[in-house]
Amino acid sequence: MSITLEGYGVAPGVAIGRVHVAESNELEIGEYRIGPEAVENEIQRYRKAVKAARNQLEELADRIGPEVAAPAADIIQSHVLMLSDSKIGKSTEEHIRNELCNAEWALQSQLEQILLEFRSMDDDYIRTRGEDVTQVVRLIQSKLGEEATDMPFENIPDRLADTLVVASELTPGELAILYERGVAGIVTEHGGPNSHTAILASSLGIPAVLGVRGARSLLKEDSPLILDGGRGLVVADPDQETLDHYRDVRLEAERVHRSLDSLRQQPAVSLDGLEISLQANAELAPELEQSVSAGAEGIGLYRTEFLYLQGEPPDEEAQLEQYRSALEFLGGKPLTIRTLDLGADKSTDALDFSQLRRAANPALGLRAVRLCLRDTALFKTQLRAILRASAHGPVRCLIPMITNLQEIRLVRNLLEEAKSELTERGQPYNTDMPVGGMIEVPAAALAIDELGSELDFISVGTNDLLQYALAADRGDEQVAHLYDLQHPGIVRLLRYILREADRLGLPATICGEAAGDPRYTRLLLALGLRQFSMHPARLLEIKQVIRQTRVDAARDAMKRWLANPSASSAGGLTELLDRSQAEGPQ
Amino acid sequence: MIARNVTVINRLGLHARAATRLVNCASDFKSEILVSKGPRVVNGKSIMGVLTLAAATGTELTIEADGADEQKAVDALILLINNRFGEDE
Numbered sequence: 197m198s199i200t201l202e203g204y205g206v207a208p209g210v211a212i213g214r215v216h217v218a219e220s221n222e223l224e225i226g227e228y229r230i231g232p233e234a235v236e237n238e239i240q241r242y243r244k245a246v247k248a249a250r251n252q253l254e255e256l257a258d259r260i261g262p263e264v265a266a267p268a269a270d271i272i273q274s275h276v277l278m279l280s281d282s283k284i285g286k287s288t289e290e291h292i293r294n295e296l297c298n299a300e301w302a303l304q305s306q307l308e309q310i311l312l313e314f315r316s317m318d319d320d321y322i323r324t325r326g327e328d329v330t331q332v333v334r335l336i337q338s339k340l341g342e343e344a345t346d347m348p349f350e351n352i353p354d355r356l357a358d359t360l361v362v363a364s365e366l367t368p369g370e371l372a373i374l375y376e377r378g379v380a381g382i383v384t385e386h387g388g389p390n391s392h393t394a395i396l397a398s399s400l401g402i403p404a405v406l407g408v409r410g411a412r413s414l415l416k417e418d419s420p421l422i423l424d425g426g427r428g429l430v431v432a433d434p435d436q437e438t439l440d441h442y443r444d445v446r447l448e449a450e451r452v453h454r455s456l457d458s459l460r461q462q463p464a465v466s467l468d469g470l471e472i473s474l475q476a477n478a479e480l481a482p483e484l485e486q487s488v489s490a491g492a493e494g495i496g497l498y499r500t501e502f503l504y505l506q507g508e509p510p511d512e513e514a515q516l517e518q519y520r521s522a523l524e525f526l527g528g529k530p531l532t533i534r535t536l537d538l539g540a541d542k543s544t545d546a547l548d549f550s551q552l553r554r555a556a557n558p559a560l561g562l563r564a565v566r567l568c569l570r571d572t573a574l575f576k577t578q579l580r581a582i583l584r585a586s587a588h589g590p591v592r593c594l595i596p597m598i599t600n601l602q603e604i605r606l607v608r609n610l611l612e613e614a615k616s617e618l619t620e621r622g623q624p625y626n627t628d629m630p631v632g633g634m635i636e637v638p639a640a641a642l643a644i645d646e647l648g649s650e651l652d653f654i655s656v657g658t659n660d661l662l663q664y665a666l667a668a669d670r671g672d673e674q675v676a677h678l679y680d681l682q683h684p685g686i687v688r689l690l691r692y693i694l695r696e697a698d699r700l701g702l703p704a705t706i707c708g709e710a711a712g713d714p715r716y717t718r719l720l721l722a723l724g725l726r727q728f729s730m731h732p733a734r735l736l737e738i739k740q741v742i743r744q745t746r747v748d749a750a751r752d753a754m755k756r757w758l759a760n761p762s763a764s765s766a767g768g769l770t771e772l773l774d775r776s777q778a779e780g781p782q
Numbered sequence: 783m784i785a786r787n788v789t790v791i792n793r794l795g796l797h798a799r800a801a802t803r804l805v806n807c808a809s810d811f812k813s814e815i816l817v818s819k820g821p822r823v824v825n826g827k828s829i830m831g832v833l834t835l836a837a838a839t840g841t842e843l844t845i846e847a848d849g850a851d852e853q854k855a856v857d858a859l860i861l862l863i864n865n866r867f868g869e870d871e
Contacts, residue, residue, distance in 0.1 A: 274802040277829040284830075310830060319836040321797060328798070329830065392798070501868060504861070508854070538865055558791070558864070 198433045201408050201415075203383070205428030206394035209403035210446045211381030212422050212439070213358035215415045215432070218366075227301040230292075238292050242299040245339035250279050252335070256372050268399045271328075271368055271392045278332040283310060300340050307333040324390045331367040331392075356380065360421050360430075362411050368396050375400050381423040383430055385411050405430055456736040460491045464739045466721065467746045474739060475532075475729040477707055484525045486732040491739075494530035496729025497594070497655065497707040498522060500578070501538055509574060515581035523589035530590040532655070532705075532729075533582050534634070535575070537564045537596040559663070564597035564634075569606050579614040586626035594655055598633035599640055604650045607631070634707075636660035641689055644696045654697055655729070658708030662686060681710055682769045684761040687723070691758075694724040705729050717741040718773040722750040749776045784856050785846040792866035795838040800867040805829045807862050813849025815859070826859070 230238055257272045278284065284306060291302035307330065314326035356379040365386040366374070371393060374382065379402060387393045387406040397404035403425030415421065415432050422431040422442045431438055464472040475496030476487035487495060503510045503518060510518075523531055568575035585591050595607055611631065618625050630652035635641050641661065648654065662679060663669060665686060670679035680686070697704035705727040710716045712730030714737050720728070721742065728738060753776035757769050792800060808815045808826040815826030819841055824831030826845070837843060843863070847855040862868075 270799045270802060273806070274798050274829060277802055277805050281828050281830050282825065283828055313834055317834060317836050319838070322833060322836045325798060325833050501865065538861065 198431055198435050198438065199414065200429055200431045201411065203405040203408035203411075203428050203430070204387075204389045204394070205404075205425050206389055206391075206406050207398040207400075207402055207404040208426040209381070209401065210422070210424055210426075210442050210449065211360055211403040212442055212446060213360045213380045213420075215417055215419050215421050216356070216359050216361050217412050217415065217417050218361055218363040226298075228298050230296055230298060232296065235293055235296065238299050239289050241340065242288060242292065242303075242336075245299070245336050246279055246285065248339040249332075249335045250276055252339075252369060253279070256369055268368070268396050271396055275328065275332050275335075275368065278329060279336070284329075284333070284336075300337055303333055303336060303340075321390055324388065327365075327387065327391055331365075335367065335369065360423055362415050364412060366393050368392055371396050371400070371402070375402060381405075381425065383408050383411050383415070383421075383423065385409060456740060459736050459739050459743070460489075462739070462743070464742045466742055467744065468748050470721075470726070470747050472721070472742050473727040474735055474742075475530075475705070475727065476732040476735060477729055478522075478732065481521075481525070483732055484522060487735075488526065488529075490732045490735040492529070492732060492735055494526065494532070494590075495522070496532050496705050496727070498531055498533045500534060500536055504536060504538060509577075512577050512581045512584075515578060516584050519581060519585035519591070520588050523585060523591070526589070528589065530592060531585075532592040532594050532632070533585070534594040534596055535565070535578055535582070536568055538567060559660075559669070565595050565603055565607065566597065566599075569603065572610060576610055576614050579611055580618060583611070583614055583618055583625040583629060584623055586629040587624040591626065592630045592632060592653065594632045594634060596634045596657070597636050597660070598647060598651075599637045600643075601647055601650065604633060604647060608650070635693060636664065638665045638689065641693050644693055644702075645700065648697065648700045648702045651702065653703040653705070654693075655705045655707050656690070656693060658690075658706055658710040661689075661708070665689060681716055681719070684758070687719070687754075687758065687761075687769065690720075691723050698724060703727065712738060714738060714741050715770050718745050718750045718777075719754070719770055721745055721747045722754040722773060744777070746777055749779065752776065753779075783846065783848040784852045785844055786856050786860055787842055787844050788860050788863050790837050790839055790841045790843060790863060792863075793839055795841065796832060796835060798833070801829055801832040803862060803867045804859065805832055807858055808855065811847070811849070811851045811855035811858070813847040813852045813855045815848075815855060816846040818844045818846070 253272050253276050257269055284303070288299065288302045288306050291297070291305060292299060295302065310329050311326050314323055314329065317323055356374060356377040358380055360381045360383060361374055361379055362383045365384050366382060371382070381403040382397060384393065384406045385408060391406065394404065394406055403423050405423055405425060405428050408430060415430070419432055420434065422434050422438065424430070424442070434442070464474050466472065473493050475494045476483070476490065476492035477497040477499070478484050478487050478495050479499040479502055484495070503515060519531070519533060562570065582591060582593050595604070598604060608631070615625065615627070632653035632655055633647060633651045634655050634657045635644065636657040638661065640647055644654070658681070662681065666678055666680070666683060668675045668678035670676045694704055704725070706720060706725055707729040710720065711728040712734035717738055718741065730738060750773045753773050754769070757772055790796060794800065796804065805827055816823050817826045817832060817835065818824070819835045819837055822835060824835055826832065835843070845856050845859050
């Protein structure tokens, strides 16, 4: 008879296969005494185990590589930090010294103390982090017993296709091993939506249901199982009807996945023949790789803040190196480098930033180009690095948060100074490197004819533009509902920007999250957008929508809507545009 | 010794990723670094210490550094926090 169990659906997708119950490899932690003369030996044994654990995590990070989104790398990084945390390391060593006990036991006592502290927190999220500490300690303990067994899951078959692994809990390391062996899905008894197992399963694309109580006793080895990661259900011994239903669901998902994959080499052309340029937003090497493999035409937004968040501000050579390697990676595709877009002043020590923050609204304060124009030495170093990079490939320079013409002129002056310094040094650069502005300030958007006359291109940062125009912070749950791209005022504002840019012959890109959100693709096309820049993971999905859109029909529907937005039926503008596709142009 | 106050402004507060970045940043400096929230003081180079601060968005923290590179350390940490740990746009 079929049984259905519920848990947290943390990674969507349907898996159909057979159960494999993973042996609980919880270690028996024994305590034994050691003599004072053995203390140093024991501490060395402990340090060796920590090192082995770190090696395993770092290998893991290398192995799962760039196809896994940043969250996975962050989790592994936080586990590496825990390994070397003095709360574990130093305290365990002291425990060994003072209590004259074995490393396993000292570590266990330490863990219990740390967990006590975590469990006393009245913050759900932080309490959950206690699981991470446990996993890290278990990893060290398994390394201490390493001589005996070298791999977790020795009893698990090498190939796990069509196998659903049911376990008490899984560490990120164990999950990575299952991933490599092609596991179809996972079910665990412990862990919730906040757990790192959840985040990792989702970024690895393994359908997963966590927190299924009693799963290991209720689900029998080798019995047929359906896992619905989206709804958080597992169905054991399903009847034929359920099985057929889920087979259809899975087939459909595979079909969508395949059709997206086949789009990599296809052009982004609408049904009525408009060619659209799709570029990617990137920062670090993995995103660059992802961008190239998704078929991006270039990088429409290359963020540089990360260079400045590593202690010392980077010097010209270090920046140049970074930009050049990005260019090399892109193999001739254009790279749009955004100058520093930070919101706090690092180098004006005279100015106490904490007081500045209290005095003013930081979102409206000294940030981005405003900050750069305050600290021109810092800014010119970056401009020289960008100029020098422009000798090595198609580089465009993008200035964030432009407010008025004066700012553009100041930036242009600094660029001229930077150029003559380079000429003096005899270093090459592209004399005609395009300079663009990010349109995020509503007043700048409405003055686009004036500002545009001194810019080579514009890039619309919809995230900040919407926040400023709607006076609503989307990060603030109490007002986030106001943050709406379909507000008639926003639609008109975007339409104005894109029409004016078109009239002025000014290339315009949208690089905010709206560009990578398939719900808005038809709206942006109808508004006249022809260049999108988005997170590389979204690129194929957006391309698919473009290839299924008649822009002329969407534009007609939008015009009718603009004449009387409140007359529109439920579902709003985006649904209206979707429906327009069936009707065709009028 | 240098101490400065700062408010956590990123949406998720000092969650695992943000804490990891903070500890990584603190560990780049030689100075001893303490982070405190009210009476609770933790080692800024300890991920578990920083996590147990449970600093949600809006929390005021004090960053204290003591050592040869204390000024740079405090500047870098304040910058990191004010920039929401590089989250979002």
